[in-house]
Amino acid sequence: MAVCIKDRLFQLQDVKYRDFSAKLIPNIDKETIIGIRTPALRQLIKEIDQEEADAFIQQLPHHYLEENNLHGYMIANYKDFDRIIQALEKFFPYIDNWATCDTITPKVFKKNTDKLLPHIDKWLSSGETYAVRFGIRMLMAFYLDEKFKTNYLDKVAVIRSEEYYINMMIAWYFATALTKQYAATVPYIEQRKLPEWTHRKAIQKARESRRISDEQKKYLNSLK
DSSP, rough: HHHHHHHHHHHHHOOHHHHHHHHOTSSSGGGGGOOOHHHHHHHHHSSHHHHHHOOOOOOSSSSHHHHHHHHHHHHHOOSSHHHHHHHHHHHHOOOOOOHHHHTTTOGGGGGGGHHHHHHHOOOOOOTHHHHHHHHHHHHHHSSTTTTTHHHHHHHHHOOOOOOHHHHHHHHHHHHHHHHHSSHHHHHHHHOOOHHHHHHHHHHHHHHHHHTSHHHHHHHHHHHH
16 A cells, blocks of 8 residues: 555656755655645545555655654644644654654644643653654644743753754744734843854744834844
C-alpha cells in the first residue's frame, strides 16, 4: 500500500519545484525531495482511502519529504484529540525539517486548549528540535487571541537553544505576539528577555508586518 502511495506521489512530481524546495530546506538531502506543490499534496489526501491511510501512517520512517508531509497532514486531519497526541509522539523523532513540522496544525486543538497545554509544556522542555518548534507553533496558533495569557510569553522567552529552527520559531512567535498582543509583548523586547539574535530577528519580522503601525515599527527599531 505504501508503495502505491509513493508511486502516486511521483506522479505529482514537479522537478522545478523540487529544486526550489531544496533551497528552502537546505538541511535535508535534495534527493529525498520529490517536488510536489502543497495543493496537489492536499488533494491526494482526499483520494487515499482509510485502509491505505492507516497502513501508511504505521510505516515509519519514510524516505521522502513529501511522505513525511503527507503523514503530517493525515495527523492534522484526525478528529480525536488523544489519537493526534499519540500519533505526534510517535512521529516527532522522524521529523527532520521545518517544512514537515509546520504542516501539522490540528483543528481539533482549538477546542481542546486546556487539554493541550500540558503536552505543549512537555514538548517545550523535551530538547528535541522539532518537538520544541511544534510546541511554540501551537502557542502561536491557539493562544495569542482570546486564550492569551502573559505567562505563555514566559514559556517561550525562557527557551535557550543553539538550534536555528527553534530560535527562528521563537522570533516568529514574538513577532506575531507583537501584532496581536502588543502591550503585553513589547516589555519583553524592551527588557531584552530574548537572546540577542532572536531579539533582533523578532523585531525584524514584526517590522515587516502590516499589522504593526508605523509608530510601533519606529519604536521597535529603536530597541534593536
